[in-house]
Amino acid sequence: MSALSSLYPQPLWQWFAQICAIPHPSKHEQALSQHIQHWARDKGLAVIEDQVGNLIIKKPATAGFENRKVVVIQAHLDMVPQKNADKVHDFTKDPIDAYVDGDWVKARGTTLGADNGIGMASALAILGSDEIEHGPLEVLLTVDEEAGMTGAFGVEPGMLDAEILINTDSEQEGEIYMGCAGGVDAEFTVPVQWQATAAGVTAVDLSLTGLKGGHSGVNIHLGRGNANKLLARFLADHATALELAIASFSGGSLRNAIPREATVSLTVPATKLTQLQQAVDQFEALLQFELAAVEPALKLSLTEVVTPAQVLAAQSQNTLIHLLNLCPNGVMRMSDEVAGVTETSLNMGVISTKEQSIQVLCLIRSLIDSGRQQVESMLTSLAQLSGAAVKFSGAYPGWKPNPDSPVMAIVRDTYQDIYHKEPVIMVIHAGLECGLFKKPYPDMDMVSIGPTIRFPHGPDEMVNITTVGQYWELLLAVLKRIPERC
Incomplete structure (x- = not known):
């Protein structure tokens, strides 16, 4: 995993290397969850594990950002366990054999788990940083997204303080998602x-x-x-x-x-x-x-x-x-x-x-x-x-698009300011958890972003290294632009 840990941005890729090393297929996320909980408590962060196994980790605002709206960065803990027929691999015991191939990170004969391991890694890297500027921050890591959305179904009112949710489960750099399919x-x-x-x-x-x-x-x-x-x-x-x-x-x-x-x-x-x-x-x-x-x-x-x-x-x-x-x-x-x-x-x-x-x-x-x-x-x-x-x-349920979403506008404008081009505002034909979060938090403003991931849910899954850096820069810039609470 040393090759991964040296990639940009290092804090994110160092976390992704740890995630690959700990088996976490759907319904077997506990080892990874425990690892994250121990780390967060050692950092002095508040950690809650709810009744279905979701993790909520809270971090105070950095100096000067105390009055900003509370943001929750959301990812899921589990990955899809798929392998080629000739690959000997036990997803409940064996680490993912990830490697760098040009501008891509791939896995040998199995799914990589970039869906949604990159998003999870970005959230944990922000929690671990003393230099990234942000307002009051929450991280929500759900269980069993790939095999039934058990975690998202289990999210209850009052668990989160956030007014804004940034979902990290999208898979195309340059696209901002504001809606998704139900199923x-x-x-x-x-x-x-x-x-x-x-x-x-x-x-x-x-x-x-x-x-x-x-x-x-x-x-x-x-x-x-x-x-x-x-x-x-x-x-x-x-x-x-x-x-x-x-x-x-x-x-x-x-x-x-x-x-x-x-x-x-x-x-x-x-x-x-x-x-x-x-x-x-x-x-x-x-x-x-x-x-x-x-x-x-x-x-x-x-x-x-x-x-x-x-x-x-x-x-x-x-x-x-x-x-x-x-x-x-x-x-x-x-x-x-x-x-x-x-x-x-x-x-x-x-x-x-x-x-x-x-x-x-x-x-x-x-x-x-x-x-x-x-x-x-x-x-x-x-x-x-x-x-x-x-x-x-x-x-x-699906996540009904809101063209007037304030956080979508922030992400869109931030992307344009950084990269000098218009992002594509999209609705995705996949089951992001945002639709389920709307039931306990109907007024929460939501958006979804991510790097470019190819062939998720299959052994050819790969994530583009350059776009991971772009996603990271966009995420940090958006956190700095979150408005103050009314």
């Missing part, structure tokens, strides 16, 4: 029956790998392949003709990450194995043609495996294939109000095989509640037609 989890349970494996068959694993994946909000409009949907498409086209029988289907690992890899375990009559290989080769060539611009590394492979004792009964298999093939996925509608921004989307994130069912986890996002509700209705209809069950959980 809801959708879980299909497809009941299945099994039958004994027929004689004279060969067992194979059909795997799709090499896709880019990525954030199911930020990257959903880029047309990247969804491994679950693409394998379902193959099965819909070939399962009947080739007499394929499914033993299991697994794909993706997070409902908010576009699936990069999926595997379906099959049996095929030994006499049709050659035909299956030909169909796989043809489908791979077709996908390479269709997705050449966005998925240059995709690969389909067929591997012989031990023959399973049972496979799905014919009716169960047909139901599963048709449900997966028919389920909507990707962009449902682009926004009319905000050019270039996705309004409503759906990501078929995870497929897993259980003893009596196949489970399919999806994430619906929308800038408007009615858009989310429309997709919920579509999935309900699909479940009713197929005999599956679907339940919706964890709904969270």
